[in-house]
Amino acid sequence: MSAREINKIAGAILMALIIIKVADLAGDAVGQAQPLAKPAYLAAAAAAPGAKTEAKAAADKPGAAGPGSGAAMGPLLAAASAESGKSLARKCTTCHSLKKDGKNKVGPALWGVVGAQKAGRSFRYSSALKGLGGVWDYAALNAFLASPKAFAPGNKMPFAGIKRAADRAALILYLRSLSDSPLPLP
Structure with a gap:
């Protein structure tokens, strides 16, 4: 393989990496997720932190x-x-x-x-x-x-x-x- 062919391959790889990085940066700029101040939906089990409901305790057991x-x-x-x-x-x-x-x-x-x-x-x-x-x-x-x-x-x-x-x-x-x-x- 000639030096010219090696340069083409290296250039293609470098260009692909640049495109991936630019797409990643653009995606971060467009779709920046903001954390919610409070949960949008509060499940019954979340009302008492650390407490397990009867259903949750039963669901955790594979054979329950x-x-x-x-x-x-x-x-x-x-x-x-x-x-x-x-x-x-x-x-x-x-x-x-x-x-x-x-x-x-x-x-x-x-x-x-x-x-x-x-x-x-x-x-x-x-x-x-x-x-x-x-x-x-x-x-x-x-x-x-x-x-x-x-x-x-x-x-x-x-x-x-x-x-x-x-x-x-x-x-x-x-x-x-x-x-x-x-x-x-x-």
């Missing part, structure tokens, strides 16, 4: 509000956010439809699932789910989402589950919003 703990769902759902659940539900769209009148995919459509009969829709459910009976209430969904295989041994859902109770509550709250008449909160 697991199978059979329907009573613990109330505080978890109260502290949950449907928006967080919406982002968590993106994983579900690989196998499930979330749209109203959505078609079944690999798994059943999930519109109106909260409060619906277990295995009660037009879908070929495994015998493990068909034999459960009952409705998908908050406690049942929580237990199922914690570990589908433990909740209904032999079911076909290839999903390991959601460990964090707070994440399960957020997802359940979002699924609750996918209904024309949402099930009342506990």
